[in-house]
Amino acid sequence: xxxxxxxxxxxxxxxxxxxxxxxxxxxxxxxxxxxxxxxxxxxxxxxxxxxxxxxxxxxxxxxxxxxxxxxxxxxxxxxxxxxxxxxxxxxxxxxxxxxxxxxxxxxxxxxxxxxxxxxxxxxxxxxxxxxxxxxxxxxxxxxxxxxxxxxxxxxxxxxxxxxxxxxxxxxxxxxxxxxxxxxxxxxxxxxxxxxxxxxxxxxxxxxxxxxxxxxxxxxxxxxxxxxxxxxxxxxxxxxxxxxxxxxxxxxxxxxxxxxxxxxxxxxxxxx
Amino acid sequence: xxxxxxxxxxxxxxxxxxxxxxxxxxxxxxxxxxxxxxxxxxxxxxxxxxxxxxxxxxxxxxxxxxxxxxxxxxxxxxxxxxxxxxxxxxxxxxxxxxxxxxxxxxxxxxxxxxx
Numbered sequence: 527x528x529x530x531x532x533x534x535x536x537x538x539x540x541x542x543x544x545x546x547x548x549x550x551x552x553x554x555x556x557x558x559x560x561x562x563x564x565x566x567x568x569x570x571x572x573x574x575x576x577x578x579x580x581x582x583x584x585x586x587x588x589x590x591x592x593x594x595x596x597x598x599x600x601x602x603x604x605x606x607x608x609x610x611x612x613x614x615x616x617x618x619x620x621x622x623x624x625x626x627x628x629x630x631x632x633x634x635x636x637x638x639x640x641x642x643x644x645x646x647x648x649x650x651x652x653x654x655x656x657x658x659x660x661x662x663x664x665x666x667x668x669x670x671x672x673x674x675x676x677x678x679x680x681x682x683x684x685x686x687x688x689x690x691x692x693x694x695x696x697x698x699x700x701x702x703x704x705x706x707x708x709x710x711x712x713x714x715x716x717x718x719x720x721x722x723x724x725x726x727x728x729x730x731x732x733x734x735x736x737x738x739x740x741x742x743x744x745x746x747x748x749x750x751x752x753x754x755x756x757x758x759x760x761x762x763x764x765x766x767x768x769x770x771x772x773x774x775x776x777x778x779x780x781x782x783x784x785x786x787x788x789x790x791x792x793x794x795x796x797x
Numbered sequence: 798x799x800x801x802x803x804x805x806x807x808x809x810x811x812x813x814x815x816x817x818x819x820x821x822x823x824x825x826x827x828x829x830x831x832x833x834x835x836x837x838x839x840x841x842x843x844x845x846x847x848x849x850x851x852x853x854x855x856x857x858x859x860x861x862x863x864x865x866x867x868x869x870x871x872x873x874x875x876x877x878x879x880x881x882x883x884x885x886x887x888x889x890x891x892x893x894x895x896x897x898x899x900x901x902x903x904x905x906x907x908x909x910x911x912x
Contacts, residue, residue, distance in 0.1 A: 531843055596830025657829070660871035727867025788835035 535728050535785065543732075546777040553577065553773070554766040561762040567629075570765040571620035577772035578613045584779040585609050592787050601653045602782070605735070608647035609775065615639035630761070632753050633695060633702045641702070644709040651739065655716035658733060662723050670718050678711040681747055689754035703750040710743040717743075729785050734778025741771035814907055815853045817885060818877070821903075822858065825876035840865050853907065859900040874899040881906065 553573050560569040585606035594603045615636040622631035682704055689700050717739040724733045745767035752761055827834045841847050846861050862870035878899035881887045887906055888894075894902070 531840070592830055592832040596828060596833065598833050599830040657869045657872050658867070660868040660875075662868075723868055725867075727863070727869065728865050730867040730869060786836055787832040788839065 532728055538784065539732065539781075542777055542781060546773060549773050550770045553769050557762050557766050557769065561760060566762065567623050570762060571616070571623055574765060574768050574772065575613070575616045575620055577769045577776070578609065578616050581772050581775040581779060582606070582609045582613045584776055584783060588779060588783050588787065591783070597653060597657065598786070601650045604646035604653075605650040605779075608643040608645075608650065611639045611643035611646070615643070630753075633699050637702050641705055641709065644713065647739075648709075648713050650735070651713045651716045654735070655720055658720045658730065658736075659716065659723055662719055666722060667719060670722070671715055674711045674715050674718070678707050681707045681750070685750050685754050688751065700754055703753045706746040706750050707743075710739075710746050713739055714743050732781075734774050734781060738771045738774035738778060741767055741774060745771060814909075815851055818853050818855070818881070818903055818907060819847075819850060821877045821880040821884070822853075822873070824880050825873045828876060829873075837862075837865070855900050855904045855907065871899075874903070878902055 553576075557569055557573055560566050585602065588602050589606050592602065593599050615638075618634065618636040618639065619631060622628040622634060622636070685703050685707070686700065689696075689703075717733075717736040720733045720736040721740065724736075725731050745764050748764045748767070749761070752764065823834075823838075826837050829837075838847065841858070841861060844861050846858055859870060859874055862873055866873075881903065889897075889902060889905070893905075897905070
């Protein structure tokens with residue numbers, strides 16, 4: 527029965543990977559093929575709201591099923607809180623663009639929600655890294671922290687150097703553009719460490735949430751660069767990375783919901 | 798060679814120490830959250846790990862936890878050891894404490910309990 531159980535887990539992991547890749551391909555292909563068209567903003571904004579919305583729903587299902595106690599109970603409640611804040615931010619951004627016709631509303635109220643989410647998301651990353659990060663050697667931790675610091679320093683230099691913003695909001699805009707990579711770097715450290723420590727454990731071999739954070743870091747960096755040049759040029763590729771990140775969050779939540787939270791029906795089926 | 802310098806409140810008979818260790822493992826897994834505790838115990842039962850509640854094979858438990866949870870297994874073992882130290886006052890001499898993994902220390906506690 528143990529073998530049967532493991533084969534079932536492997537099969538479900540394979541389906542999840544295929545499903546995730548198919549979802550990313552379908553949603554990002556729509557974003558790509560509508561780039562430059564009249565409906566570009568609709569597709570960009572609605573796809574991001576849709577993907578983060580799906581992750582939010584799943585996170586709330588998890589919180590209702592497992593409660594808020596224990597290491598994972600608290601960590602997933604915080605993740606849900608962070609994702610809700612990001613969803614609100616995406617909705618506000620979408621409302622500005624699609625409802626009020628303000629193209630690329632930056633800085634705006636949405637940034638307050640995006641930045642506020644780093645608290646609960648950071649809590650999730652650091653608390654779950656206690657579980658997933660056992661056995662990481664100190665030199666690896668030092669290298670990752672040093673690399674994150676150096677990369678963030680150069681990113682900040684680049685963002686500040688290419689800034690072409692002028693006027694009263696310019697300082698706020700640059701400040702917010704700088705805040706994203708700084709906060710990202712803080713949560714990126716546990717994410718990268720967990721990815722380097724991954725590959726083991728039938729239930730834990732793919733660190734979905736940490737991969738999602740890595741993608742988010744890339745998207746935030748690109749958005750920061752675009753924001754300080756007043757959103758000159760295309761931004762659809764950034765939406766594609768955000769969608770991939772949100773879908774990775776969703777894959778992680780799906781996996782956790784199915785494999786980690788006790789399900790009486792599953793036990794009956796395999797017994 | 799006896800490495801324990803303090804046995805604390807831990808029962809000195811074999812069955813008693815097995816029960817205490819089993820309870821400590823259970824508490825460590827429970828600290829992850831109730832539903833996860835049930836899932837892990839369910840997987841462990843399927844593998845026959847907890848088949849005999851009076852006979853604990855800590856290395857077998859650790860191996861199976863590691864297969865299932867990867868690095869998380871080490872956290873469960875560390876928490877189990879911490880629990881035994883805090884709740885039952887078990888202590889080893891500094892040298893043994895430093896050189897051995899939590900699973901090895903728990904194994905030693907049970908060996909001494911059985912002796």
